[in-house]
Amino acid sequence: VLGTNNITELVKDGDILAVSGITGEVVINPTEEQIAEFKAAGEAYAKQKAEWAQLKDAPTVTADGKHFELAANIGTPKDVEGVNDNGAEAVGLYRTEFLYMDSQDFPTEEDQYEAYKAVLEGMNGKPVVVRTMDIGGDKELPYFDLPKEMNPFLGYRALRISISETG
Incomplete structure (x- = not known):
């Protein structure tokens, strides 16, 4: 509490x-x-x-027979156990920014690889939607100096950072 x-x-x-x-x-x-x-x-x-x-293992089907995918949102590889234990059919959103937010410095490529690998292997072939690190706006990192913007929610963040930093 x-x-x-x-x-x-x-x-x-x-x-x-x-x-x-x-x-x-x-x-x-x-x-x-x-x-x-x-x-x-x-x-x-x-x-x-x-x-x-x-x-938890019942089909997610409407009364007229339409199937809907039941997906869970996660922030770390540890969350996959809960996804599987509670009958979800997919990860609807893997919030990769927590890999950055839970660290004192940028995660290495190896750190990222291991985290993504753990999620994908843990889901045993079930779909996983990965969101590029959603840093900026309300999620700042003490080790990443982002420019100050009038509306950081629409500015330089997430995919825009990834594209500009990787060329």
Whole structure:
């Protein structure tokens, strides 16, 4: 749970916390009634997850028989396990910028090769859509000095960077 503001100022040693990972709600020293509500919400969520799990390998077909590809978005090769475990048929968007954002310097060609290889091999021949590093705009790198622009979302970023840097 994130964004709990001043929770560390409010909680004291010995306090009991009730935390909902679903809603983000945090209650300090909850009443018995609140504890029961949190437990009931957790049980309801577990039941819902079990129902969803039964559908994970079901065909993604409309009532009139039209198939739709169920694809997942990923940011790292580690995400592929979740894609496969949850019945997705493809990676709809592999956000390669995280390879850059999770590093203190430009990833090497070998780093990139290994990351892409891990995703493609992990998907076992299923489709993977790769997005060229979407750096710029709201995603800046401390080690890459991009020009300041009036509208960086439409400017020098992503594919434009790739094309200009590779000739």
